[in-house]
Amino acid sequence: MDTTGPDTARSDTAGPDAVRLDTALREERAARARSLVERMAGERIAAVAVTFVDTAGVTRVKGVPLGAFEHAAAWGVGATPVFDAFGADDSIAATAVANPTGDLRLLPDLDRLVALAAQPGWAWAPADRWTQEGAPHPGCARLLAARTVDRLAAAGLTARAAFEVEWVVYRGTDGEPEPAAPGPAYGMTRLVELSDFAVDLLRALAAEGVDVRQFHPEYTPSQFELSVAPEAPVDAADTAVLVRTTIRGVAARHGLAVSFAPSVADPGVGNGGHLHLSLSRDGRNVFSGGPGRFGLTPEAEAFTAGILRRLPALLAVGAPSVASYLRLLPSHWAGAYACWGRENREAALRLVTGSQGEETTAANVEVKCVDQAANPYLLVAAVLAAGLAGLEEGGPLPEPVHADPAGLSDDERARLGAQRLPTDLATAAAAFAAEPALTAAFGPALTETLLAVRRAEAEAHGGRTPAEIIAATRWRW
Ligand code: GLU
Numbered sequence: 001m002d003t004t005g006p007d008t009a010r011s012d013t014a015g016p017d018a019v020r021l022d023t024a025l026r027e028e029r030a031a032r033a034r035s036l037v038e039r040m041a042g043e044r045i046a047a048v049a050v051t052f053v054d055t056a057g058v059t060r061v062k063g064v065p066l067g068a069f070e071h072a073a074a075w076g077v078g079a080t081p082v083f084d085a086f087g088a089d090d091s092i093a094a095t096a097v098a099n100p101t102g103d104l105r106l107l108p109d110l111d112r113l114v115a116l117a118a119q120p121g122w123a124w125a126p127a128d129r130w131t132q133e134g135a136p137h138p139g140c141a142r143l144l145a146a147r148t149v150d151r152l153a154a155a156g157l158t159a160r161a162a163f164e165v166e167w168v169v170y171r172g173t174d175g176e177p178e179p180a181a182p183g184p185a186y187g188m189t190r191l192v193e194l195s196d197f198a199v200d201l202l203r204a205l206a207a208e209g210v211d212v213r214q215f216h217p218e219y220t221p222s223q224f225e226l227s228v229a230p231e232a233p234v235d236a237a238d239t240a241v242l243v244r245t246t247i248r249g250v251a252a253r254h255g256l257a258v259s260f261a262p263s264v265a266d267p268g269v270g271n272g273g274h275l276h277l278s279l280s281r282d283g284r285n286v287f288s289g290g291p292g293r294f295g296l297t298p299e300a301e302a303f304t305a306g307i308l309r310r311l312p313a314l315l316a317v318g319a320p321s322v323a324s325y326l327r328l329l330p331s332h333w334a335g336a337y338a339c340w341g342r343e344n345r346e347a348a349l350r351l352v353t354g355s356q357g358e359e360t361t362a363a364n365v366e367v368k369c370v371d372q373a374a375n376p377y378l379l380v381a382a383v384l385a386a387g388l389a390g391l392e393e394g395g396p397l398p399e400p401v402h403a404d405p406a407g408l409s410d411d412e413r414a415r416l417g418a419q420r421l422p423t424d425l426a427t428a429a430a431a432f433a434a435e436p437a438l439t440a441a442f443g444p445a446l447t448e449t450l451l452a453v454r455r456a457e458a459e460a461h462g463g464r465t466p467a468e469i470i471a472a473t474r475w476r477w
């Protein structure tokens, strides 16, 4: 992973809590929006899709016609706070926010505005959510991610992040859908089967300014994966939303349907949403050039150990669906054991060092046990908060694991501390509730909402077979 290069522009609204939406800021935003509207009109754009991701990981949208965009940029677009309590199935969990009163304002990030290449006439901008009083909404995942990045900056550290995207392509959405590219895993056959789709996708992402590093057919029938260059964490989460929207858009133009759901077949390997992270201090990647194992610095070890210790709790954010636990199985490359290892694809934390000579730009840690039902903003916030807690605690990583933990004896696993991660959502939610570094970072309101949404999801799927869970969740993210 490349850890150099400038960060792309940070959200102008994603500042610290002290920022308020006052008249001066609104006027500045209106003026910027006016020139953007002029440019978009020249590009024949008719409307902007303003999105945010809810607690259950679903991207929700309000469309704003071009003529109304300047007002939306200054004053926001209305959205009920009830969205925070939405489940992936659109049910509403019983929480304090689940009442019909109140309003929030979606403020499109003007720096991230981009024409959607697969949806001609549409542009897209991710939103931060503010109150009508001009204060940050405590439940806004994107603002939480930005605040957590600020906490890292206060510690003198800069993070770079990238989400891997995996998805399965189908011919339609009826019943048990037909895989569109049944050729062999990683096979050139599969690329031929969906050649036009694939090239249109890569062109669309290039037109949107997404820096794609690799695209390949994955293990599961008709599954593909795409990886992108690392960016500042909030930008990486935005990119995850944009990439998935674009994949879906290009697929629709080819009469295809796509699923990003954690599990698409039982038994089978699912769709992961691995998160790569590196840290630098004074421009130097702390995951390389240090005196520790594989060149780790004490700081990188402490940061990674903070994440490792909190993996069960992090699953409530990163594996937030009942379907996530159909994916998170031993020997499925999903990282079902709490351990770390260099290039170990069965460890929940895979250390990537890069090849000899490129370590300083390539070294990073990959969180593998997470999937794309996760809200990417909440996930970067949670993982960074866990890493920050690790930095405060200090101390090295335990012994690395160089094998598939599932193949080790119970004694050997116990000696290495490689515990099986939670096997159900309720256990992960309980671990989150008991983890002060995460509940403090999320704050009481968001913690309560997150737990309520997770419990409602666990209850809704209670008693369902894996096949029923897959059928109920395949098209939700
Ligand atoms: N599809 C696997 C998962 O569920 C990941 C495969 C890989 O890229 O290693 O996470």
Ligand code: MG
Pocket: 164, 166, 218, 225, 272
């Ligand atoms: Mg993969």
